[in-house]
Amino acid sequence: MSEPFLITSEMDNIGIITLNRASKRNSLDEAAIAEIDDYFSNVPSHIRVILMTAEGDHFCAGLDLKEHHDKERSAVDFLRVCQGWHRAFDKIQHGGIPVIACLQGAVVGGGLELASAAHVRIADTSTFFALPEGTRGIFTGGGATVRTAKIISASRMVELMLTGRVLNAQEGERLGLAHYVCNTEDNPKTAYDLGLELARKIATNAVLSNYAIVSSINRIADMASTEGLFAEGLMAAVVQTGGDVQERLSEFVNKKAHKVRPKS
Structure with missing residues (x-):
């Protein structure tokens, strides 16, 4: 039996979820999306804030392209996959509980779609953002045209997808993909430490x-x-x-x- 994609824990009234597929750069397959959907459909009533973290060097490298290749999905099959991503990420964005994403390494493709559903995004200096779908011969399907484009503008999203350009943490912050950048001279905290600090503060709100x-x-x-x-x-x-x-x-x-x- 494979290990779960999400490891969940709690710290008082803060829920902590950790993406747990570091060997595959936390890429998202159908089972991973189902676990995300299940967690955000059944958040315990005492949880006031959720902290989203990731094992390994990368937050999330996006769609599991090997699964997509191996399954040779039809258009209808993949439409249903996209709708599953939309449902899961809608529950993150509109579930009524603040979600803080702690980012590192790759926040790419579907990983950027996942991060875009969070309400506060904290990057460390290793973080990089990209939408490489154009170079892969595919198109975004997890909500980027709605969520990510709203953050950075549709025009900027078009340019990133056409060129495959990679943004570093500071460039991402300037565009709004990150609200904070950590591990810097001005902000020496880790993304997790700042995320936990903000989570505790937000949890005291009404x-x-x-x-x-x-x-x-x-x-x-x-x-x-x-x-x-x-x-x-x-x-x-x-x-x-x-x-x-x-x-x-x-x-x-x-x-x-x-x-x-x-x-x-």
Whole structure:
């Protein structure tokens, strides 16, 4: 029996999932996608934040091309595979729980599609990003045209796919593929350490507020302005009449809450 693709653990109210196929650069086959779908369909109720990490030198090198080659899928077969990826990654992005991805090495093709579904992305200096589908004679199928293109723009995605150009961690950060770059002079922490630090901070937010942030903002961005403003107002009305709002506002009114200040 093969080892599971995901290793799962918990640290208080933080769920930790680790991609566990380092020998294949954590490439994604049908079984791996099924495990991701299953985990994000059944997240324990006490988990407030999820940290996504990977074994080995690479986060994820994308679609398992050997499986794809060996199965010789028909167009309908592969459409169903793509729909499975879409379902699994939608549960990451829209599941209501913040997901932080700690990146290293290859974040390529389907690996970039997986990372794009996370809400916070932390890269170390070994991280590189690419969409090599054009050079492989294939096309993205795990949601890049929706998720990744929204991050970097459709025009930039076209250029990356046509040329096969590889972006380093700093270039990826400038385009929004990473929110932080670690192991640098300015930020000497590891991606995992910073990810855990941010996870602990995010876990202290109001649960309903976190849910609204990760579930509604991307959906509202897809709406026309009028519908988006209405949806925003509805979400604000729900969140700002939640159970712990008065307590948190009372701390602010009584000058017990932290102040927002620039970094020194």
